[in-house]
Amino acid sequence: GAVVSQHPSWVICKSGTSVKIECRSLDFQATTMFWYRQFPKQSLMLMATSNEGSKATYEQGVEKDKFLINHASLTLSTLTVTSAHPEDSSFYICSARGAGVGTDTQYFGPGTRLTVL
């Protein structure tokens, strides 16, 4: 149980376009979802925290107008990278925490590799 999926697993786009990444909790209700970014050979950096039905809370230094997060249901959160540039190329990972699956534990998706040309 406690499976989190991400789609797509990888995406290549042109500079200036927008990319949407989906994060789904498959077998539990995710009351809170988190979005992380990871550059090569580096650690995960939290970008934002979202609770279902409310606005996301962004970490310092993360542009909320560039990284749009929507958590419209208890099983789906989306991250849209708007007007992507090459420096946005990274590995984006979501995680979810929810009721009935151990509230201390975050379950991570497999990640989405974004390459902006």
Next chain:
Amino acid sequence: SQQGEEDPQALSIQEGENATMNCSYKTSINNLQWYRQNSGRGLVHLILIRSNEREKHSGRLRVTLDTSKKSSSLLITASRAADTASYFCATDANTGTASKLTFGTGTRLQVTL
């Protein structure tokens, strides 16, 4: 930055040997968690130790926590080639209405035959 530090940054051992990774953090915590990440993949949760616990075991994994020193260690015994991965500690500080994880810098473990 509130990010924790892990050492060593990289560790290379032979199969059958033990691997020890250390994690230091800066704030008070509710719990500390260890994760494994294979190259280019998502994270796999290994073990969680609460702030009132000092040691925890899970299979070949042994985790210790010293809150007075703000440090933790992960020991993998009898390592296997399949243990090759990056290992991250993450602290849950519960600073507000929603607790969140802060990840350490990671240790890249290479287990050779």
